[in-house]
Amino acid sequence: MERFIAGLQALGFAVERRGALAVAILDVGPGGIAASQAVGADPPDDFPNVAPHWIHLPGGVRLAGDPGNESELGDGWRKWSRPHPSWKGGTEAGRAWAAHARSLLLGAERHDP
Protein backbone atom coordinates (compact mmCIF):
# COMPACT_ATOMS: atom_id res chain seq x y z
CA MET A 1 0.00 0.00 0.00
CA GLU A 2 2.74 2.45 0.97
CA ARG A 3 4.64 1.76 -2.25
CA PHE A 4 1.47 2.30 -4.32
CA ILE A 5 0.67 5.58 -2.58
CA ALA A 6 4.27 6.79 -2.81
CA GLY A 7 4.44 5.85 -6.50
CA LEU A 8 1.35 7.92 -7.35
CA GLN A 9 2.34 10.82 -5.11
CA ALA A 10 5.69 10.93 -6.90
CA LEU A 11 3.71 11.56 -10.10
CA GLY A 12 1.88 14.45 -8.45
CA PHE A 13 -1.48 12.74 -7.76
CA ALA A 14 -3.33 13.17 -4.47
CA VAL A 15 -3.82 9.75 -2.85
CA GLU A 16 -5.34 8.69 0.43
CA ARG A 17 -5.68 5.36 2.17
CA ARG A 18 -9.17 4.06 3.01
CA GLY A 19 -8.82 0.77 4.89
CA ALA A 20 -7.33 -1.83 2.56
CA LEU A 21 -7.97 0.41 -0.44
CA ALA A 22 -6.42 3.59 -1.80
CA VAL A 23 -8.26 6.44 -3.51
CA ALA A 24 -6.40 8.64 -5.96
CA ILE A 25 -7.53 11.80 -7.72
CA LEU A 26 -6.50 11.40 -11.35
CA ASP A 27 -6.66 14.06 -14.04
CA VAL A 28 -8.62 12.61 -16.93
CA GLY A 29 -7.74 15.13 -19.62
CA PRO A 30 -9.73 16.47 -22.57
CA GLY A 31 -12.53 14.25 -23.77
CA GLY A 32 -13.06 12.63 -20.39
CA ILE A 33 -16.03 12.79 -18.09
CA ALA A 34 -14.40 15.41 -15.85
CA ALA A 35 -11.15 17.27 -15.41
CA SER A 36 -10.32 15.09 -12.44
CA GLN A 37 -11.83 11.94 -11.02
CA ALA A 38 -11.54 9.94 -7.79
CA VAL A 39 -10.53 6.31 -8.47
CA GLY A 40 -10.13 3.54 -5.90
CA ALA A 41 -7.72 0.61 -6.12
CA ASP A 42 -6.77 -2.50 -4.13
CA PRO A 43 -2.97 -2.45 -4.16
CA PRO A 44 -1.54 -5.74 -2.89
CA ASP A 45 1.22 -6.01 -0.32
CA ASP A 46 3.68 -6.99 -3.03
CA PHE A 47 2.94 -4.05 -5.32
CA PRO A 48 4.66 -3.24 -7.70
CA ASN A 49 5.35 -6.93 -8.53
CA VAL A 50 1.58 -7.48 -8.59
CA ALA A 51 -1.01 -5.05 -10.00
CA PRO A 52 -4.25 -3.95 -8.33
CA HIS A 53 -7.29 -5.77 -9.73
CA TRP A 54 -10.40 -3.62 -9.29
CA ILE A 55 -11.19 -0.09 -10.42
CA HIS A 56 -13.53 1.59 -7.89
CA LEU A 57 -15.56 4.65 -8.93
CA PRO A 58 -17.96 6.87 -6.99
CA GLY A 59 -21.69 7.01 -7.71
CA GLY A 60 -22.57 8.80 -10.89
CA VAL A 61 -19.73 7.36 -12.97
CA ARG A 62 -19.73 3.98 -14.73
CA LEU A 63 -17.27 2.11 -16.87
CA ALA A 64 -18.54 0.86 -20.18
CA GLY A 65 -19.38 -2.80 -20.68
CA ASP A 66 -20.94 -4.01 -17.47
CA PRO A 67 -22.72 -2.60 -14.41
CA GLY A 68 -19.89 -3.49 -12.02
CA ASN A 69 -20.14 -4.78 -8.45
CA GLU A 70 -20.68 -3.30 -5.02
CA SER A 71 -17.57 -1.61 -3.71
CA GLU A 72 -16.06 -1.87 -0.24
CA LEU A 73 -15.78 1.94 -0.34
CA GLY A 74 -19.56 2.16 0.28
CA ASP A 75 -21.72 5.24 -0.32
CA GLY A 76 -22.71 4.45 -3.88
CA TRP A 77 -19.24 3.48 -5.02
CA ARG A 78 -19.06 0.57 -7.47
CA LYS A 79 -16.10 -1.49 -8.65
CA TRP A 80 -15.19 -3.06 -11.97
CA SER A 81 -12.87 -5.95 -12.69
CA ARG A 82 -10.27 -4.42 -14.95
CA PRO A 83 -6.91 -6.17 -14.50
CA HIS A 84 -4.00 -4.44 -16.18
CA PRO A 85 -3.55 -6.13 -19.58
CA SER A 86 0.27 -6.06 -19.70
CA TRP A 87 1.61 -5.53 -16.19
CA LYS A 88 5.40 -5.36 -15.92
CA GLY A 89 5.85 -4.02 -12.38
CA GLY A 90 9.22 -2.34 -11.88
CA THR A 91 10.02 1.28 -11.22
CA GLU A 92 7.31 2.64 -13.55
CA ALA A 93 4.48 0.65 -11.96
CA GLY A 94 2.70 3.69 -10.50
CA ARG A 95 2.71 5.40 -13.88
CA ALA A 96 1.49 2.18 -15.56
CA TRP A 97 -1.47 1.86 -13.19
CA ALA A 98 -2.39 5.54 -13.54
CA ALA A 99 -2.27 5.27 -17.34
CA HIS A 100 -4.48 2.16 -17.20
CA ALA A 101 -7.04 3.87 -14.94
CA ARG A 102 -7.05 7.04 -17.02
CA SER A 103 -7.57 5.11 -20.25
CA LEU A 104 -10.57 3.40 -18.67
CA LEU A 105 -11.93 6.75 -17.48
CA LEU A 106 -11.83 8.08 -21.04
CA GLY A 107 -14.51 5.52 -21.88
CA ALA A 108 -16.52 6.09 -18.69
CA GLU A 109 -20.05 7.49 -18.66
CA ARG A 110 -22.06 9.71 -16.38
CA HIS A 111 -24.88 7.76 -14.78
CA ASP A 112 -27.77 9.00 -12.69
CA PRO A 113 -28.47 6.43 -9.97
Place this chain on the structure above:
Amino acid sequence: MTGGTAAVLERHLLRADRQEDLAFALWRPSTGHARMTALVQEPLLPLADDRHVHGNASYEPAYLLRAAQQAAAQGAGVAFLHSHPGGSGWQGMSGPDEVAEARAANLARELTGLPLLGLTLAGLDRAWSARIWDRSTGRSVDRSWCANVRVLGDGLRLSFNGTLLPAPPVDERQVRTAHAWGERTQAVIARTSVLVVGAGSVGMAVAETLARTGVRRIGVLDFDTIEDVNLDRLRGATRLDARLRRSKAFVAKRLMAGASTVKTPVHEVGELSICEPEGFERILDYDVIFSCVDRPWPRHVLNTVAYADLIPVIDGGVRAFRNSDGNLRNAYWRSTVAGPTRPCLACLRQYDPGLVQVERDGSLDDPSYIAGLPADSPARSRENVAAFSISVAAALMQQFVSLIVQPSGIGDPGPLRFSLRDHVLEHEATVCADDCAYQASAGWGDRRLNPSGRHEAAEAARRARRDVSITLRVGRLFDDSLQTLARAMERSRRR
Protein backbone atom coordinates in the same frame (compact mmCIF):
# COMPACT_ATOMS: atom_id res chain seq x y z
CA MET B 1 25.27 -17.76 -4.23
CA THR B 2 24.97 -16.87 -7.88
CA GLY B 3 27.53 -18.04 -10.41
CA GLY B 4 28.58 -14.40 -10.86
CA THR B 5 29.35 -13.96 -7.14
CA ALA B 6 31.19 -17.29 -7.07
CA ALA B 7 33.27 -16.34 -10.12
CA VAL B 8 34.45 -13.09 -8.50
CA LEU B 9 35.35 -14.88 -5.27
CA GLU B 10 37.02 -17.84 -6.98
CA ARG B 11 39.15 -15.57 -9.19
CA HIS B 12 40.40 -13.81 -6.07
CA LEU B 13 40.80 -16.82 -3.75
CA LEU B 14 42.47 -19.25 -6.17
CA ARG B 15 45.85 -17.59 -6.70
CA ALA B 16 48.36 -18.42 -9.41
CA ASP B 17 51.04 -18.90 -6.70
CA ARG B 18 48.79 -21.49 -4.98
CA GLN B 19 48.87 -19.72 -1.61
CA GLU B 20 45.74 -19.41 0.50
CA ASP B 21 43.83 -16.14 0.35
CA LEU B 22 40.78 -14.64 2.06
CA ALA B 23 37.95 -12.17 1.53
CA PHE B 24 34.78 -10.91 3.14
CA ALA B 25 31.34 -10.71 1.56
CA LEU B 26 27.78 -9.99 2.67
CA TRP B 27 25.05 -12.57 3.26
CA ARG B 28 21.30 -12.37 3.73
CA PRO B 29 19.02 -14.93 5.36
CA SER B 30 16.34 -16.89 3.50
CA THR B 31 14.29 -18.55 6.22
CA GLY B 32 12.14 -21.56 5.42
CA HIS B 33 10.07 -23.93 7.55
CA ALA B 34 12.99 -26.13 8.65
CA ARG B 35 16.01 -24.61 6.92
CA MET B 36 17.82 -21.29 6.87
CA THR B 37 19.88 -20.49 3.80
CA ALA B 38 22.59 -17.82 3.81
CA LEU B 39 22.59 -16.04 0.45
CA VAL B 40 26.17 -14.88 -0.17
CA GLN B 41 26.56 -11.74 -2.27
CA GLU B 42 28.54 -8.53 -2.77
CA PRO B 43 32.14 -9.69 -2.35
CA LEU B 44 34.23 -7.09 -0.51
CA LEU B 45 37.64 -7.97 -1.89
CA PRO B 46 40.64 -6.80 0.19
CA LEU B 47 42.60 -3.68 -0.64
CA ALA B 48 46.40 -3.82 -0.67
CA ASP B 49 46.99 -3.60 3.12
CA ASP B 50 43.81 -5.37 4.26
CA ARG B 51 45.36 -8.84 4.44
CA HIS B 52 48.70 -10.65 4.42
CA VAL B 53 49.45 -13.75 2.34
CA HIS B 54 52.15 -15.99 3.76
CA GLY B 55 51.31 -19.50 2.65
CA ASN B 56 48.06 -19.09 4.50
CA ALA B 57 46.42 -15.68 4.96
CA SER B 58 45.53 -13.26 7.79
CA TYR B 59 43.44 -10.08 7.83
CA GLU B 60 43.81 -6.65 9.43
CA PRO B 61 41.06 -5.82 11.97
CA ALA B 62 40.19 -2.69 9.98
CA TYR B 63 39.17 -4.88 7.02
CA LEU B 64 36.76 -6.89 9.16
CA LEU B 65 35.40 -3.71 10.71
CA ARG B 66 34.78 -2.18 7.28
CA ALA B 67 32.99 -5.33 6.11
CA ALA B 68 30.84 -5.47 9.26
CA GLN B 69 29.91 -1.79 9.01
CA GLN B 70 28.94 -2.19 5.37
CA ALA B 71 26.90 -5.28 6.20
CA ALA B 72 25.16 -3.51 9.10
CA ALA B 73 24.29 -0.55 6.86
CA GLN B 74 22.58 -2.93 4.43
CA GLY B 75 20.87 -5.18 6.99
CA ALA B 76 23.12 -8.07 5.97
CA GLY B 77 25.55 -10.41 7.74
CA VAL B 78 29.29 -10.90 7.21
CA ALA B 79 30.67 -13.89 5.29
CA PHE B 80 34.35 -14.74 5.77
CA LEU B 81 35.80 -16.78 2.92
CA HIS B 82 39.18 -18.39 2.47
CA SER B 83 40.76 -20.97 0.17
CA HIS B 84 42.47 -24.35 0.49
CA PRO B 85 44.27 -24.44 -2.89
CA GLY B 86 45.26 -28.11 -2.61
CA GLY B 87 41.93 -29.32 -1.24
CA SER B 88 39.01 -31.08 -2.87
CA GLY B 89 35.51 -31.79 -1.64
CA TRP B 90 33.99 -30.57 1.64
CA GLN B 91 36.72 -29.03 3.81
CA GLY B 92 37.20 -29.30 7.56
CA MET B 93 38.83 -26.55 9.59
CA SER B 94 42.40 -26.37 10.82
CA GLY B 95 43.23 -24.84 14.22
CA PRO B 96 44.29 -21.49 12.70
CA ASP B 97 41.11 -21.46 10.55
CA GLU B 98 39.00 -21.85 13.67
CA VAL B 99 40.85 -19.14 15.57
CA ALA B 100 40.54 -16.69 12.65
CA GLU B 101 36.79 -17.24 12.25
CA ALA B 102 36.02 -17.30 15.96
CA ARG B 103 37.93 -14.02 16.33
CA ALA B 104 35.72 -12.43 13.67
CA ALA B 105 32.46 -13.98 14.86
CA ASN B 106 31.74 -11.75 17.87
CA LEU B 107 32.41 -8.45 16.12
CA ALA B 108 30.38 -9.50 13.08
CA ARG B 109 27.40 -10.49 15.19
CA GLU B 110 27.58 -7.43 17.44
CA LEU B 111 27.60 -5.01 14.51
CA THR B 112 25.14 -6.78 12.23
CA GLY B 113 22.91 -8.82 14.55
CA LEU B 114 23.56 -11.83 12.32
CA PRO B 115 26.05 -14.66 12.93
CA LEU B 116 29.28 -14.88 10.96
CA LEU B 117 29.18 -17.22 7.99
CA GLY B 118 32.46 -19.01 7.24
CA LEU B 119 33.19 -20.58 3.84
CA THR B 120 36.15 -22.52 2.44
CA LEU B 121 36.88 -22.98 -1.24
CA ALA B 122 38.71 -26.17 -2.27
CA GLY B 123 41.07 -25.35 -5.13
CA LEU B 124 41.15 -28.69 -6.92
CA ASP B 125 37.42 -29.04 -7.62
CA ARG B 126 36.02 -25.61 -6.61
CA ALA B 127 33.87 -27.26 -3.93
CA TRP B 128 32.62 -24.84 -1.27
CA SER B 129 32.05 -25.79 2.35
CA ALA B 130 30.38 -23.63 5.01
CA ARG B 131 29.51 -23.22 8.67
CA ILE B 132 27.69 -20.57 10.63
CA TRP B 133 28.85 -19.26 14.00
CA ASP B 134 25.43 -19.19 15.57
CA ARG B 135 26.02 -20.86 18.92
CA SER B 136 27.27 -18.59 21.66
CA THR B 137 27.54 -18.42 25.41
CA GLY B 138 28.66 -14.97 26.47
CA ARG B 139 31.79 -14.20 24.44
CA SER B 140 32.35 -17.85 23.56
CA VAL B 141 31.15 -18.77 20.07
CA ASP B 142 30.81 -22.06 18.25
CA ARG B 143 29.79 -23.09 14.78
CA SER B 144 27.09 -25.22 13.19
CA TRP B 145 28.09 -26.93 9.97
CA CYS B 146 25.95 -26.28 6.91
CA ALA B 147 24.47 -29.23 5.00
CA ASN B 148 25.39 -28.02 1.52
CA VAL B 149 26.55 -25.06 -0.55
CA ARG B 150 24.80 -24.23 -3.80
CA VAL B 151 26.14 -22.11 -6.64
CA LEU B 152 23.54 -21.23 -9.27
CA GLY B 153 25.48 -20.37 -12.42
CA ASP B 154 25.04 -21.92 -15.87
CA GLY B 155 24.00 -25.02 -13.93
CA LEU B 156 23.52 -25.74 -10.24
CA ARG B 157 26.85 -26.67 -8.61
CA LEU B 158 26.36 -28.38 -5.23
CA SER B 159 28.83 -29.46 -2.59
CA PHE B 160 27.68 -31.54 0.35
CA ASN B 161 28.74 -31.98 3.94
CA GLY B 162 29.48 -35.71 3.97
CA THR B 163 28.76 -35.98 7.69
CA LEU B 164 25.32 -34.39 7.59
CA LEU B 165 24.43 -35.67 4.12
CA PRO B 166 26.54 -38.77 3.38
CA ALA B 167 26.60 -40.03 -0.21
CA PRO B 168 24.25 -43.02 -0.34
CA PRO B 169 25.64 -46.14 -1.98
CA VAL B 170 24.24 -46.87 -5.43
CA ASP B 171 21.37 -49.30 -4.95
CA GLU B 172 21.12 -52.28 -7.31
CA ARG B 173 17.94 -50.71 -8.68
CA GLN B 174 19.87 -47.59 -9.78
CA VAL B 175 22.73 -49.31 -11.61
CA ARG B 176 21.54 -48.44 -15.10
CA THR B 177 20.85 -44.84 -14.11
CA ALA B 178 24.24 -44.40 -12.44
CA HIS B 179 25.84 -45.95 -15.52
CA ALA B 180 24.68 -42.93 -17.56
CA TRP B 181 26.52 -40.30 -15.53
CA GLY B 182 28.68 -42.07 -12.95
CA GLU B 183 28.33 -42.74 -9.23
CA ARG B 184 29.70 -39.34 -8.24
CA THR B 185 26.97 -37.48 -10.12
CA GLN B 186 24.40 -39.99 -8.89
CA ALA B 187 25.45 -39.10 -5.34
CA VAL B 188 24.81 -35.42 -6.11
CA ILE B 189 21.37 -36.19 -7.55
CA ALA B 190 20.52 -38.43 -4.59
CA ARG B 191 21.31 -35.66 -2.09
CA THR B 192 19.67 -32.77 -3.94
CA SER B 193 16.38 -31.98 -2.25
CA VAL B 194 13.60 -31.39 -4.76
CA LEU B 195 10.12 -29.97 -4.35
CA VAL B 196 7.31 -30.62 -6.80
CA VAL B 197 4.65 -27.92 -6.62
CA GLY B 198 1.37 -29.23 -7.97
CA ALA B 199 0.51 -32.93 -8.17
CA GLY B 200 -1.51 -32.80 -11.37
CA SER B 201 -0.75 -34.77 -14.49
CA VAL B 202 2.70 -33.17 -14.93
CA GLY B 203 3.66 -32.99 -11.25
CA MET B 204 2.71 -36.59 -10.54
CA ALA B 205 4.85 -37.84 -13.46
CA VAL B 206 7.77 -35.65 -12.32
CA ALA B 207 7.49 -36.86 -8.71
CA GLU B 208 7.49 -40.49 -9.78
CA THR B 209 10.44 -39.97 -12.15
CA LEU B 210 12.46 -38.23 -9.44
CA ALA B 211 11.78 -41.13 -7.06
CA ARG B 212 12.87 -43.67 -9.68
CA THR B 213 15.99 -41.60 -10.51
CA GLY B 214 17.11 -41.94 -6.91
CA VAL B 215 16.41 -38.51 -5.42
CA ARG B 216 16.15 -39.23 -1.71
CA ARG B 217 14.31 -36.20 -0.40
CA ILE B 218 11.28 -35.17 -2.45
CA GLY B 219 8.52 -32.83 -1.38
CA VAL B 220 5.12 -32.52 -3.01
CA LEU B 221 2.65 -29.74 -2.22
CA ASP B 222 -0.90 -29.71 -3.52
CA PHE B 223 -4.14 -28.83 -1.77
CA ASP B 224 -6.47 -30.31 -4.36
CA THR B 225 -8.66 -33.44 -4.32
CA ILE B 226 -8.73 -36.32 -6.83
CA GLU B 227 -11.82 -36.21 -9.05
CA ASP B 228 -13.11 -38.48 -11.79
CA VAL B 229 -12.21 -35.85 -14.42
CA ASN B 230 -8.53 -36.21 -13.43
CA LEU B 231 -8.37 -39.93 -14.12
CA ASP B 232 -7.70 -39.61 -17.86
CA ARG B 233 -4.20 -38.35 -17.13
CA LEU B 234 -3.33 -38.53 -13.43
CA ARG B 235 -0.68 -41.18 -12.92
CA GLY B 236 -1.17 -43.27 -9.80
CA ALA B 237 -4.76 -42.16 -9.18
CA THR B 238 -7.62 -44.66 -9.20
CA ARG B 239 -11.37 -44.49 -9.32
CA LEU B 240 -11.35 -45.51 -5.65
CA ASP B 241 -9.19 -42.45 -4.81
CA ALA B 242 -11.80 -40.24 -6.43
CA ARG B 243 -14.62 -42.00 -4.59
CA LEU B 244 -12.78 -41.68 -1.27
CA ARG B 245 -11.95 -38.03 -2.07
CA ARG B 246 -8.27 -38.56 -1.53
CA SER B 247 -5.94 -35.59 -1.80
CA LYS B 248 -3.51 -35.44 -4.70
CA ALA B 249 -0.71 -35.15 -2.13
CA PHE B 250 -1.78 -38.49 -0.62
CA VAL B 251 -1.69 -40.21 -4.00
CA ALA B 252 1.70 -38.61 -4.79
CA LYS B 253 3.16 -40.06 -1.60
CA ARG B 254 1.84 -43.53 -2.44
CA LEU B 255 3.15 -43.26 -5.99
CA MET B 256 6.62 -42.16 -4.86
CA ALA B 257 6.80 -44.86 -2.20
CA GLY B 258 6.21 -47.50 -4.86
CA ALA B 259 8.68 -45.96 -7.31
CA SER B 260 11.58 -44.99 -5.05
CA THR B 261 14.91 -46.69 -5.66
CA VAL B 262 16.64 -45.47 -2.49
CA LYS B 263 16.82 -47.39 0.76
CA THR B 264 15.65 -44.59 3.03
CA PRO B 265 13.47 -42.21 1.01
CA VAL B 266 12.22 -38.99 2.58
CA HIS B 267 8.93 -38.05 0.98
CA GLU B 268 7.37 -34.93 2.46
CA VAL B 269 3.90 -34.17 1.15
CA GLY B 270 1.60 -31.37 2.21
CA GLU B 271 -2.01 -30.55 1.45
CA LEU B 272 -1.09 -26.91 1.14
CA SER B 273 -0.95 -24.21 -1.49
CA ILE B 274 2.43 -22.53 -1.78
CA CYS B 275 0.48 -19.27 -1.81
CA GLU B 276 -0.43 -19.80 1.86
CA PRO B 277 2.16 -18.60 4.40
CA GLU B 278 2.80 -22.15 5.67
CA GLY B 279 3.21 -23.53 2.15
CA PHE B 280 5.41 -20.62 1.19
CA GLU B 281 7.78 -21.33 4.10
CA ARG B 282 8.11 -24.93 2.97
CA ILE B 283 9.28 -24.13 -0.54
CA LEU B 284 12.34 -22.41 0.93
CA ASP B 285 13.52 -25.76 2.35
CA TYR B 286 14.50 -27.25 -1.04
CA ASP B 287 17.45 -27.01 -3.46
CA VAL B 288 15.41 -27.24 -6.68
CA ILE B 289 11.70 -26.64 -7.32
CA PHE B 290 9.52 -28.01 -10.10
CA SER B 291 6.67 -25.69 -11.00
CA CYS B 292 3.82 -27.94 -12.14
CA VAL B 293 1.08 -25.37 -11.69
CA ASP B 294 -0.86 -23.34 -14.21
CA ARG B 295 -2.40 -20.56 -12.13
CA PRO B 296 -0.86 -17.05 -11.99
CA TRP B 297 -0.57 -16.71 -8.19
CA PRO B 298 1.55 -19.82 -7.50
CA ARG B 299 3.69 -19.03 -10.55
CA HIS B 300 4.21 -15.53 -9.17
CA VAL B 301 5.23 -17.06 -5.81
CA LEU B 302 7.74 -19.34 -7.54
CA ASN B 303 9.03 -16.53 -9.73
CA THR B 304 9.65 -14.54 -6.55
CA VAL B 305 11.75 -17.23 -4.81
CA ALA B 306 13.66 -18.12 -7.99
CA TYR B 307 15.31 -14.70 -7.80
CA ALA B 308 14.98 -13.45 -4.21
CA ASP B 309 16.01 -16.80 -2.69
CA LEU B 310 18.21 -18.14 -5.53
CA ILE B 311 16.30 -21.43 -5.75
CA PRO B 312 16.13 -22.60 -9.38
CA VAL B 313 12.53 -23.15 -10.49
CA ILE B 314 11.94 -25.54 -13.38
CA ASP B 315 8.70 -24.47 -15.01
CA GLY B 316 6.68 -25.68 -17.94
CA GLY B 317 3.26 -25.78 -19.42
CA VAL B 318 1.17 -26.66 -22.44
CA ARG B 319 -1.25 -24.68 -24.58
CA ALA B 320 -3.45 -26.32 -27.22
CA PHE B 321 -5.33 -24.45 -29.93
CA ARG B 322 -8.33 -25.68 -31.87
CA ASN B 323 -9.61 -24.88 -35.35
CA SER B 324 -13.10 -23.56 -35.83
CA ASP B 325 -14.21 -27.13 -36.63
CA GLY B 326 -13.09 -28.19 -33.15
CA ASN B 327 -10.08 -30.20 -34.28
CA LEU B 328 -6.61 -29.63 -32.86
CA ARG B 329 -4.68 -26.90 -34.72
CA ASN B 330 -1.48 -27.06 -32.73
CA ALA B 331 -0.14 -27.57 -29.24
CA TYR B 332 2.97 -26.08 -27.69
CA TRP B 333 4.80 -27.07 -24.58
CA ARG B 334 7.43 -24.97 -22.96
CA SER B 335 10.09 -25.58 -20.36
CA THR B 336 12.59 -23.31 -18.67
CA VAL B 337 14.63 -22.76 -15.52
CA ALA B 338 13.91 -19.48 -13.75
CA GLY B 339 16.67 -17.89 -11.67
CA PRO B 340 19.31 -15.15 -11.91
CA THR B 341 20.78 -14.60 -15.42
CA ARG B 342 17.77 -16.39 -16.90
CA PRO B 343 14.51 -14.79 -18.07
CA CYS B 344 11.82 -14.71 -15.40
CA LEU B 345 8.44 -16.38 -15.76
CA ALA B 346 6.60 -13.06 -15.99
CA CYS B 347 8.81 -11.71 -18.80
CA LEU B 348 8.48 -15.11 -20.55
CA ARG B 349 4.69 -14.63 -20.26
CA GLN B 350 4.33 -17.98 -18.50
CA TYR B 351 1.70 -16.17 -16.45
CA ASP B 352 -0.04 -12.83 -16.53
CA PRO B 353 1.02 -10.69 -13.54
CA GLY B 354 -2.18 -8.71 -14.02
CA LEU B 355 -4.17 -11.80 -12.99
CA VAL B 356 -2.34 -12.58 -9.72
CA GLN B 357 -4.53 -10.28 -7.65
CA VAL B 358 -7.58 -11.55 -9.58
CA GLU B 359 -6.79 -15.05 -8.32
CA ARG B 360 -6.04 -13.83 -4.80
CA ASP B 361 -9.47 -12.28 -4.35
CA GLY B 362 -11.14 -15.51 -5.49
CA SER B 363 -12.37 -14.28 -8.87
CA LEU B 364 -10.64 -17.09 -10.80
CA ASP B 365 -12.63 -19.62 -8.76
CA ASP B 366 -15.90 -17.84 -9.55
CA PRO B 367 -17.57 -19.49 -12.58
CA SER B 368 -19.49 -16.34 -13.47
CA TYR B 369 -16.26 -14.33 -13.50
CA ILE B 370 -14.51 -16.92 -15.71
CA ALA B 371 -17.46 -16.91 -18.10
CA GLY B 372 -16.97 -13.19 -18.63
CA LEU B 373 -13.31 -13.53 -19.67
CA PRO B 374 -12.30 -13.44 -23.36
CA ALA B 375 -12.45 -16.84 -25.08
CA ASP B 376 -8.67 -16.93 -25.57
CA SER B 377 -7.81 -16.11 -21.95
CA PRO B 378 -5.43 -18.71 -20.45
CA ALA B 379 -7.67 -18.67 -17.37
CA ARG B 380 -10.42 -20.28 -19.49
CA SER B 381 -8.30 -23.02 -21.03
CA ARG B 382 -9.53 -26.49 -20.15
CA GLU B 383 -7.39 -28.70 -22.34
CA ASN B 384 -5.35 -31.30 -20.51
CA VAL B 385 -4.22 -34.41 -22.34
CA ALA B 386 -2.11 -37.23 -20.89
CA ALA B 387 0.03 -37.38 -24.05
CA PHE B 388 0.87 -33.68 -23.68
CA SER B 389 1.39 -33.83 -19.92
CA ILE B 390 3.96 -36.58 -20.19
CA SER B 391 5.80 -34.51 -22.81
CA VAL B 392 5.87 -31.51 -20.47
CA ALA B 393 7.07 -33.72 -17.63
CA ALA B 394 9.84 -35.08 -19.89
CA ALA B 395 10.84 -31.55 -20.90
CA LEU B 396 11.03 -30.53 -17.23
CA MET B 397 13.12 -33.59 -16.34
CA GLN B 398 15.50 -32.80 -19.21
CA GLN B 399 15.93 -29.28 -17.82
CA PHE B 400 16.62 -30.86 -14.40
CA VAL B 401 19.27 -33.21 -15.80
CA SER B 402 20.99 -30.37 -17.64
CA LEU B 403 20.84 -28.17 -14.53
CA ILE B 404 22.38 -30.78 -12.20
CA VAL B 405 24.40 -33.15 -14.42
CA GLN B 406 25.57 -30.47 -16.90
CA PRO B 407 26.49 -32.85 -19.74
CA SER B 408 29.84 -31.80 -21.32
CA GLY B 409 29.89 -28.94 -18.82
CA ILE B 410 26.78 -27.30 -20.30
CA GLY B 411 23.99 -26.35 -17.92
CA ASP B 412 20.30 -25.79 -18.55
CA PRO B 413 19.55 -24.68 -22.11
CA GLY B 414 17.29 -21.70 -21.40
CA PRO B 415 13.63 -21.46 -22.41
CA LEU B 416 12.51 -24.10 -24.92
CA ARG B 417 9.28 -24.44 -26.88
CA PHE B 418 8.12 -27.51 -28.76
CA SER B 419 5.55 -27.23 -31.55
CA LEU B 420 3.55 -30.43 -31.97
CA ARG B 421 2.29 -29.67 -35.46
CA ASP B 422 5.81 -29.16 -36.86
CA HIS B 423 7.70 -31.31 -34.34
CA VAL B 424 10.24 -28.52 -33.93
CA LEU B 425 12.03 -27.58 -30.73
CA GLU B 426 12.89 -23.87 -30.55
CA HIS B 427 15.15 -21.91 -28.21
CA GLU B 428 13.22 -18.82 -27.08
CA ALA B 429 15.29 -15.63 -27.14
CA THR B 430 13.27 -13.72 -24.52
CA VAL B 431 15.19 -11.53 -22.08
CA CYS B 432 13.81 -9.72 -19.04
CA ALA B 433 12.83 -6.06 -19.18
CA ASP B 434 15.60 -3.70 -18.03
CA ASP B 435 13.68 -2.86 -14.87
CA CYS B 436 12.34 -6.38 -14.20
CA ALA B 437 11.47 -6.40 -10.50
CA TYR B 438 12.33 -10.09 -10.11
CA GLN B 439 15.87 -9.71 -11.49
CA ALA B 440 16.34 -6.66 -9.27
CA SER B 441 15.39 -8.69 -6.19
CA ALA B 442 18.10 -11.36 -6.67
CA GLY B 443 19.44 -12.45 -3.30
CA TRP B 444 17.04 -10.38 -1.15
CA GLY B 445 15.98 -13.46 0.79
CA ASP B 446 13.68 -12.53 3.69
CA ARG B 447 13.60 -8.90 2.48
CA ARG B 448 11.57 -9.92 -0.58
CA LEU B 449 8.04 -8.57 -1.06
CA ASN B 450 5.83 -11.22 0.55
CA PRO B 451 3.81 -12.96 -2.18
CA SER B 452 1.78 -15.22 0.15
CA GLY B 453 -1.61 -14.72 1.74
CA ARG B 454 -4.85 -16.40 2.68
CA HIS B 455 -5.95 -18.96 0.07
CA GLU B 456 -9.66 -19.66 0.44
CA ALA B 457 -9.80 -22.33 -2.27
CA ALA B 458 -7.14 -24.38 -0.45
CA GLU B 459 -8.97 -23.98 2.85
CA ALA B 460 -12.24 -25.05 1.24
CA ALA B 461 -10.66 -28.14 -0.38
CA ARG B 462 -9.18 -29.31 2.93
CA ARG B 463 -12.46 -28.64 4.72
CA ALA B 464 -14.41 -30.64 2.12
CA ARG B 465 -12.07 -33.63 2.53
CA ARG B 466 -12.29 -33.44 6.29
CA ASP B 467 -16.07 -33.10 6.51
CA VAL B 468 -16.99 -36.32 4.71
CA SER B 469 -19.56 -38.94 5.69
CA ILE B 470 -18.79 -41.75 8.12
CA THR B 471 -19.03 -44.19 5.21
CA LEU B 472 -16.21 -42.45 3.38
CA ARG B 473 -14.10 -42.35 6.52
CA VAL B 474 -14.51 -46.07 7.07
CA GLY B 475 -13.70 -46.62 3.39
CA ARG B 476 -10.47 -44.65 3.75
CA LEU B 477 -9.49 -46.62 6.87
CA PHE B 478 -10.15 -49.90 5.09
CA ASP B 479 -8.16 -48.78 2.05
CA ASP B 480 -5.30 -47.57 4.29
CA SER B 481 -5.19 -50.99 5.98
CA LEU B 482 -5.05 -52.79 2.65
CA GLN B 483 -2.23 -50.56 1.46
CA THR B 484 -0.28 -51.05 4.69
CA LEU B 485 -0.65 -54.79 4.26
CA ALA B 486 0.48 -54.61 0.63
CA ARG B 487 3.57 -52.61 1.61
CA ALA B 488 4.42 -55.10 4.37
CA MET B 489 4.12 -57.99 1.92
CA GLU B 490 6.37 -56.18 -0.58
CA ARG B 491 9.01 -55.57 2.12
CA SER B 492 8.81 -59.19 3.15
CA ARG B 493 9.18 -60.34 -0.46
CA ARG B 494 12.30 -58.17 -0.91
CA ARG B 495 13.89 -59.58 2.24
